[in-house]
Amino acid sequence: MSAMTRLRFLLLAPVLIAVAPAEGQQQPARSGRTGFNSNSPVDVQADRIEVQDRADRAIFSGNVVATQGNMTMNAARVTVVYTNNNGVDVQRMEATGGVRLHTPSETATGNVGLYDVNRRLVTLIGGVHLTQGQNRVQGGRLVLDLNSHRAVVDGGGSSGRVSGRFTVPRRQGTSTTTTN
DSSP: OOHHHHHHHHHHHHHHHHHSOOTTOOOOOOOSTTOOOTTSOEEEEOSEEEEEGGGTEEEEEEEEEEEETTEEEEEEEEEEEEEESSSEEEEEEEEEEEEEEEOSSOEEEEEEEEEETTTTEEEEEEEEEEEETTEEEEEEEEEEETTTTEEEEEOBTTTTBOEEEOOOOOOTTOOOOOOO
16 A cells, blocks of 8 residues: 555545444434434534544544534534544544534533543533523533433533523413512
């Protein structure tokens, strides 16, 4: 293999592995109310990629967009960590710089994002905001379990507490006047 061919392979291997499902991996039916399939391939686009083959990682930088099924993560930088034992296997993705996670029904933002591919856990840390329609929750950390579709927000900020605002449907025939 020529040096140029090897370089091209090294640059593309993590990208190709990241976007292709593992060999023999079945694609189960979509589950949950958002229809997310955590076994879908991961597609990554960025302005730049740096492959650190000996460290088993690829660093995407500049307007990074990582998509899996109907979930999209945007960030300034995403590091894809993989193992290279008889083929490349993506282990986790680490995102920094204005991290935004978006599904058809929710949007979450934070300073840092971690996606543990094997455990199917997404964690956002630092200045977390989670919105679903008009409902909002703020905190210091969000852990989203893609298996159970459970989201947990822990406190943050100066108070160390979680805060939220939830819409209440208007009811006909009730007064909007408050009494003291």
